[in-house]
Amino acid sequence: MEFFRIRRDIPFMRHALVFNAISFITFALAVFFLVTRGLHLSIEFTGGTVLEVEYAQAANLEKTRGVVEAMGFGEVQVQNFGTSRDVLIRLPVRANVKQSEVAAQVFDKLCAAEGGSVGTKAYTTPQGEQVSRPSCTAAGAEPLKLSRTEFVGPAVGSELAADGLKALAFVVVGIVLYLAFRFEWKFGVAGIIANLHDVVIILGFFAFFQWEFSLAVLAAVLAVLGYSVNESVVIFDRIREAFRKYRKMTTPEVIDHAITSTISRTVITHGSTQMMVLAMLLFGGPTLHYFAVALTIGILFGIYSSVFVAAAIAMWLGVKREDLVKATNKELDPDDPNAGAVV
Amino acid sequence: MNRYPWWKYLILAVALVVGLLYTLPNLYGEAPAVQVSSGKATVKLDAAIVPRLQQVLGQAGLKPDFVQFEGNTVKARFNSTDEQIKAKDALSKALNPDPADPSYIVALNLLSRSPTWLAGIHALPMYLGLDLRGGVHFLMQVDMKAALTKKAESFTGDVRSLLRDKNIRHGGIARDGNQVVVRFRDAALRSQAQGLLAEQFPDLAWTPGGEGSELTLTGALTPQAAKAVQDAAIQQNITTLHNRVNELGTAEPVIQQQGADRVVVQLPGVQDTARAKDIIGRTATLELRMVNTSAEAMAALSGGGPVPFGSERYLERDGSPIIVFRQVILTGDSLTDAQPGFAEHQEPAVHLTVDAKGGRIMRDVSRENVGKRMAILLFEKGKGEVVTAPVIRGELGNRFQISGRMTTQEANDTALLLRAGSLAAPMEIIEERTIGPTLGAENIQMGFASVAYGFAAIAVFMCAYYLLFGVFSTLALGFNLLLLVAVLSMLQATLTLPGMAAIALTLGMAIDANVLINERIREELRNGVSPQAAIHAGYERAWATILDSNITTLIAGLALLAFGSGFVRGFAVVHCLGILTSMFSAVMFSRGLVNLWYGRQKRLKSVSIGQVWRPGGTPAADEPAAKA
Numbered sequence: 001m002e003f004f005r006i007r008r009d010i011p012f013m014r015h016a017l018v019f020n021a022i023s024f025i026t027f028a029l030a031v032f033f034l035v036t037r038g039l040h041l042s043i044e045f046t047g048g049t050v051l052e053v054e055y056a057q058a059a060n061l062e063k064t065r066g067v068v069e070a071m072g073f074g075e076v077q078v079q080n081f082g083t084s085r086d087v088l089i090r091l092p093v094r095a096n097v098k099q100s101e102v103a104a105q106v107f108d109k110l111c112a113a114e115g116g117s118v119g120t121k122a123y124t125t126p127q128g129e130q131v132s133r134p135s136c137t138a139a140g141a142e143p144l145k146l147s148r149t150e151f152v153g154p155a156v157g158s159e160l161a162a163d164g165l166k167a168l169a170f171v172v173v174g175i176v177l178y179l180a181f182r183f184e185w186k187f188g189v190a191g192i193i194a195n196l197h198d199v200v201i202i203l204g205f206f207a208f209f210q211w212e213f214s215l216a217v218l219a220a221v222l223a224v225l226g227y228s229v230n231e232s233v234v235i236f237d238r239i240r241e242a243f244r245k246y247r248k249m250t251t252p253e254v255i256d257h258a259i260t261s262t263i264s265r266t267v268i269t270h271g272s273t274q275m276m277v278l279a280m281l282l283f284g285g286p287t288l289h290y291f292a293v294a295l296t297i298g299i300l301f302g303i304y305s306s307v308f309v310a311a312a313i314a315m316w317l318g319v320k321r322e323d324l325v326k327a328t329n330k331e332l333d334p335d336d337p338n339a340g341a342v343v
Numbered sequence: 344m345n346r347y348p349w350w351k352y353l354i355l356a357v358a359l360v361v362g363l364l365y366t367l368p369n370l371y372g373e374a375p376a377v378q379v380s381s382g383k384a385t386v387k388l389d390a391a392i393v394p395r396l397q398q399v400l401g402q403a404g405l406k407p408d409f410v411q412f413e414g415n416t417v418k419a420r421f422n423s424t425d426e427q428i429k430a431k432d433a434l435s436k437a438l439n440p441d442p443a444d445p446s447y448i449v450a451l452n453l454l455s456r457s458p459t460w461l462a463g464i465h466a467l468p469m470y471l472g473l474d475l476r477g478g479v480h481f482l483m484q485v486d487m488k489a490a491l492t493k494k495a496e497s498f499t500g501d502v503r504s505l506l507r508d509k510n511i512r513h514g515g516i517a518r519d520g521n522q523v524v525v526r527f528r529d530a531a532l533r534s535q536a537q538g539l540l541a542e543q544f545p546d547l548a549w550t551p552g553g554e555g556s557e558l559t560l561t562g563a564l565t566p567q568a569a570k571a572v573q574d575a576a577i578q579q580n581i582t583t584l585h586n587r588v589n590e591l592g593t594a595e596p597v598i599q600q601q602g603a604d605r606v607v608v609q610l611p612g613v614q615d616t617a618r619a620k621d622i623i624g625r626t627a628t629l630e631l632r633m634v635n636t637s638a639e640a641m642a643a644l645s646g647g648g649p650v651p652f653g654s655e656r657y658l659e660r661d662g663s664p665i666i667v668f669r670q671v672i673l674t675g676d677s678l679t680d681a682q683p684g685f686a687e688h689q690e691p692a693v694h695l696t697v698d699a700k701g702g703r704i705m706r707d708v709s710r711e712n713v714g715k716r717m718a719i720l721l722f723e724k725g726k727g728e729v730v731t732a733p734v735i736r737g738e739l740g741n742r743f744q745i746s747g748r749m750t751t752q753e754a755n756d757t758a759l760l761l762r763a764g765s766l767a768a769p770m771e772i773i774e775e776r777t778i779g780p781t782l783g784a785e786n787i788q789m790g791f792a793s794v795a796y797g798f799a800a801i802a803v804f805m806c807a808y809y810l811l812f813g814v815f816s817t818l819a820l821g822f823n824l825l826l827l828v829a830v831l832s833m834l835q836a837t838l839t840l841p842g843m844a845a846i847a848l849t850l851g852m853a854i855d856a857n858v859l860i861n862e863r864i865r866e867e868l869r870n871g872v873s874p875q876a877a878i879h880a881g882y883e884r885a886w887a888t889i890l891d892s893n894i895t896t897l898i899a900g901l902a903l904l905a906f907g908s909g910f911v912r913g914f915a916v917v918h919c920l921g922i923l924t925s926m927f928s929a930v931m932f933s934r935g936l937v938n939l940w941y942g943r944q945k946r947l948k949s950v951s952i953g954q955v956w957r958p959g960g961t962p963a964a965d966e967p968a969a970k971a
Contacts, residue, residue: 002865002956052782103775147782153773156482160908167906174898182891216841219903219911223918226899227852230892234859237888265862268808269855272801276851279797280844285789287474288844295848 004264012259013252016312023309027197030204037207042214045161047154049091049102052147053110058084067113068106082286086147093154103149104134111136114143164218171222172196175229183236184324186317191232194310195225198301205297206290216291224298227273231266231306238262239311240324251319255311263307270303345878345942347935355935358826358927365829368457368468374408375427376454377434379447380416386446387756388415396434403433409459420454427451444726469832470595471611472839472913475787477780478611479619483770485604490576490768491521491569497679498547498562499523500699504741505543511536521569523547523562533558546571573603576768581606584623606770612780620772629675629761632667633708634716634732640666657720659729667718667729672708677701681761683754684744691754692746695761702741709739719745719761731757790843797847798824801854809861811951812937816857819933823853826924831917841914849921852896856929860885861952868955874947882934889930897922 012019043050053059064087065078073091081088091102111118116138136144172192179188199221206213238258242249249257277299281292379396381388390412396419397410405426407419421427431449439445455468473480499518502525506513513536514526525540527533537549537560546568553559564572581598588596588610597609613619635654642648643656644664650656654666677697686692697705709717718732733745745757801820805813827846831838864881872880900922903915941947 002954005956103777145779145781146777147779149775149777151772151775153484155484156774163906163908167902167911170902170905171899174902175895178894178898215907215911216844216914219841219907219914222899222903223848223896223914226896229895229899230852230855233891233895234888237891261866262862265858268862269858272804272854272858273848273851275800275804276793276797276847279795279800280793280847283789283792283796284844285785287786287840288789288793291841291844 002264003267006260006263009253009256009260010263011252011256012308013255013312013315016252016308016315019308020312020316023197023305026201026204030201030207033204033207034200037210039203039207039213040210041161042212043090043150043152043157044215045157045164045213047093047152047157049106050148050150051089051091051103051106052081052149053087053089053107054145054147055085055087056141056143059087061087063113064089064110067109071106071109073102086286103146103151107134107136107146107149110144111138114138116143160215164215167218167222168199168225171225175226179229179233179236182233183240184319186314186319186323187232187236190310190314190317191229191236191306193313194232194305195228195302197309198228198298198305199225201301202294202297206294211290211293214290216288217294220291220294220298224295224302228298228302228306231270231302232310234262234265235259235306235311236314239314239319243321243324247321251315251321254321255315259307259311266303266307270299274299345875345938347938347942351931352935352939355932358932359822362822362825362829364461364464365466365832366825368455368461368466369828369832371456371458371468373453374420374422374456375424376418376420376452377427377430378416378418378450378452379434379438380450381447388412388417388447392417399433399437400430403429405430405433418452418454465833467832467835469828470835470837471783471787472837472842473609473611473776473778473783474840475783475790475838476611477778477783478609479613479778480610480774480776481608481620481623481772482601482774483606483608484773485577485580485606486769486771487573487576487604488521490572491564492518493768494564494572495521495523497698498544501741502540502544502562504699504702505539506536509539511539519561521564525560525562526553527558527560528556530558533560536560577604577606580768580770584608588623605773629678630671630720630722630727631673632669632671632718632720633712634718635666635668636715655727657718657727657729659732665718665729665732667720667732672717673697673701673704675761677704678761681758683751683758686744686746690746691749691751692744693749693754693758693761694742694744697741699741705739705741705743709735709737713737721761730761786840790840790847794824794843794847794850798850801851805854805857809953811940812861812864812953815933815936815940816854816861816929818936819857819928820850820854822932823921823925823928824850826928827917827921830920830924836916837913839913841911842917845914845917845921849918849925853921853925853929855892856885856889856925857933859888860930860933864950864952865955868950868952869957874950875941878937878941878950882930882937886930889926893922893926 053064059080061078061080065076068076068078068089068091073094075092077088077090079088080086089106091106108118114136116136118134118136134146135142136146175195176185176188176192179191202221202224203213205211206217211217235258238261239254242254242257246254246257274296277292277295280288281296284292379388379392393410393412396417397407400407400410400419405421407421407426407430410417410419419430421430428451431451435442435445435447435449438447438449455462457466457468461467495518499516502523503516506516506525511532512528513532514528516523516525518524525536527536533551537551540547540560540562541549544562546565547562548565549560549562551558551560577600581600584598584606585596588598588608595611597607599607601607608623610619635651637651639648639651640654643650643666650666653669655669656664656666659665677700678695679698680694680696682694684692684694712735714734714736716732716734719730720727721730722728731745733747749757798820802817805816805820807813809816824846827849831842836842860881863885864877867877867880868874897919900915900919903911904919907915941950
């Protein structure tokens with residue numbers, strides 16, 4: 001099999017302006033949604049309490065919401081999580097309530113609403129491990145189970161947000177420095193602009209659809225940032241090589257050649273990674289859902305931005321042959337791509 | 344040119360064997376076990392208990408795989424759950440004659456089923472994180488301000504006593520925040536006091552202030568002393584938490600310091616947060632009382648009468664009864680420190696320090712009771728026990744020692760017990776997470792499915808697209824997974840769901856290196872280079888690109904590692920390690936395979952790397968046939 005059979009270099013750079021315009025518009029839209037709608041931050045960032053409850057039958061969300069709202073915790077979110085029987089309840093931080101006890105109180109009330117009472121159930125797992133948990137029993141049956149609770153204090157949340165921003169700054173500076181050292185500052189700047197534009201677009205999606213932005217999504221965003229820069233690096237590598245090899249080509253031609261000769265690899269690599277991400281999206285369950293979603297958007301826009309945006313920006317910044325080839329002055333050059341090929 | 348020297352193959356073979364060995368324990372699963380740990384702060388386990396347990400089990404007709412003493416627990420592994428439960432019953436009956444007051448906690452547990460020789464080379468399975476096995480997680484904030492305030496408070500009392508002893512008149516001593524402020528009416532007294540205080544309290548920095556007849560001397564904790572106070576506070580809190588958590592009989596509790604003033608507590612398997620919180624938040628109390636040695640009390644001891652009015656009967660650590668008065672001389676709040684050490688004649692001793700108020704009481708009480716015994720009682724779970732009951736030899740101050748008939752080990756234990764009674768500073772739960780066991784099992788299964796299906800999809804695609812080179816790439820990817828799991832097991836990392844996500848993502852990204860290499864080889868072939876040269880050039884030229892791209896990914900990974908916590912950290916550790924192992928496996932291992940297969944063939948005509956299309960070149964190439 002060979003998917004890509006390209007006879008001549010595709011003149012991508014002729015349409016550079018169009019690509020940049022498209023990028024700019026999506027970027028502007030993403031920023032617009034980020035500003036107007038904002039991110040729907042998870043409790044990891046805002047602080048608050050989350051309960052995941054599993055009902056024996058399909059859950060009645062309205063009833064559950066009514067019970068929790070009556071407790072007066074302010075803005076409460078009640079939604080299905082994974083299946084129709086699992087319900088996720090989010091409660092904000094309230095200054096006058098002791099947060100660490102909120103989850104237990106809510107579970108008590110939910111249990112009472114099903115006509116049961118909360119007790120402790122000790123049992124032995126099939127592996128022989130002894131565990132005990134609070135359980136809700138009503139007439140011998142267990143109408144609902146507490147699967148998970150999570151409580152994050154407001155101080156921890158704001159620290160996490162600050163750490164996230166620090167991590168992002170570290171990645172940006174680190175990558176620019178590395179690319180500047182390895183290639184040229186113009187490539188560093190072009191690479192990071194192209195990929196930050198990906199990051200903003202991912203965030204834009206999360207803002208537009210009001211998907212929950214959690215720590216997992218943050219991890220995905222940063223991983224994608226490192227990964228897409230990869231893509232730009234591969235193309236930059238080829239640009240450098242082409243500058244050395246084809247002395248007669250103009251800069252846009254060199255860039256076209258580099259993109260054309262790597263496009264097969266770009267698509268196959270991203271396709272493979274996307275297969276893995278797709279497996280996570282399909283089989284990873286609700287916990288990994290938005291993580292996989294963020295990765296998917298990141299990978300798709302990563303292809304676009306590194307192929308069409310990064311090189312175009314480098315071109316606008318005025319990359320010249322001299323920028324990259326000046327180091328290769330003598331015959332004994334370890335970087336010479338032809339040095340290794342002794343045929 | 345496509346041959347490796349023998350030592351490179353050797354490295355690969357060693358890596359493969361080591362990878363297999365260390366991955367192996369993860370595949371054995373877990374076996375039922377019984378864990379015995381101390382049920383009281385006063386009971387300490389040592390290796391001597393192992394033969395005793397073996398004997399008890401032998402009498403019950405049970406054959407454990409092994410009985411092993413580790414740190415402060417003893418674990419015995421069994422073949423079936425049935426035996427495990429029988430063993431638990433037999434052990435609790437033998438070790439705890441009084442079920443209402445157990446000295447040992449006998450709990451069911453799980454241990455790795457891997458053979459002992461694997462454990463012998465430290466090949467142990469990865470820990471499963473809470474999200475994979477269920478349990479509770481607390482992040483607790485230690486109130487350092489309170490620890491400093493407490494310290495300043497105790498200094499205030501000490502300064503007052505010292506000045507009184509030395510007959511230096513002052514106009515009042517007060518604590519202001521974390522500072523001790525002493526007022527004076529004239530400068531001569533102040534300078535006299537300053538010299539004395541600076542000498543006696545090196546942990547405080549004294550600065551004179553005020554003017555006229557309103558002179559002050561302000562003592563602030565030096566930064567080093569403040570840091571020492573904070574470190575000691577968090578250490579003591581961790582020790583206390585350990586003691587309390589042991590009581591829960593949890594399999595592998597994690598209690599760790601995080602940052603300067605936080606403690607993480609993770610209790611796998613515990614689902615009852617309310618009870619866990621109750622146990623963690625409880626304070627053990629310490630009391631000093633006098634021993635009743637009257638005739639009635641002696642009679643009561645020998646069983647000849649009731650316990651006298653105003654007294655109570657308690658047990659000493661060795662089990663012998665003792666009658667003590669109800670009246671409490673001092674409580675643990677007055678005790679500021681307890682350290683093991685030596686008395687005169689190099690006798691092991693415990694040095695106690697009480698605050699100034701306590702010191703005054705001790706002085707009065709001891710003066711009146713020379714030659715009598717004083718008991719130190721520790722109350723846990725509402726039950727009291729006499730830790731030690733020494734004879735008062737003379738008048739005591741705020742620093743005194745307990746010595747005699749003690750080994751160094753006993754002195755250490757007693758000091759720990761006396762200190763562990765209470766928390767040095769209050770703690771507050773700032774983050775809490777509980778995960779049910781079924782949810783944990785689902786998470787494992789989902790994480791595993793993601794990796795398996797993703798891997799399979801990539802393998803199928805690579806083999807179809809690159810034929811034999813695809814097989815090599817897939818093997819290299821498998822080798823990468825093996826190495827990654829082996830390294831994680833060696834580091835005894837905790838596997839979490841984000842960690843599994845990172846394994847999946849890292850594999851998805853790692854295939855990039857092989858795609859780069861294979862595409863390069865095809866390209867060289869397209870340009871008409873001979874197969875051997877194409878393989879060589881493909882690997883050589885792709886290497887620089889692979890290195891560059893992995894370094895940028897690694898930068899992002901390191902940022903996550905440095906600034907992340909919780910989910911992000913679990914992800915980042917695996918991600919960074921995966922990048923490192925992938926460079927080794929994707930380049931060196933796959934090259935090794937290719938060299939083994941093709942390297943010896945001198946006249947290689949073609950390589951199986953899928954169809955190589957040549958623009959307008961050889962005929963038939965332009966056909967859409969998918970043949971190599």
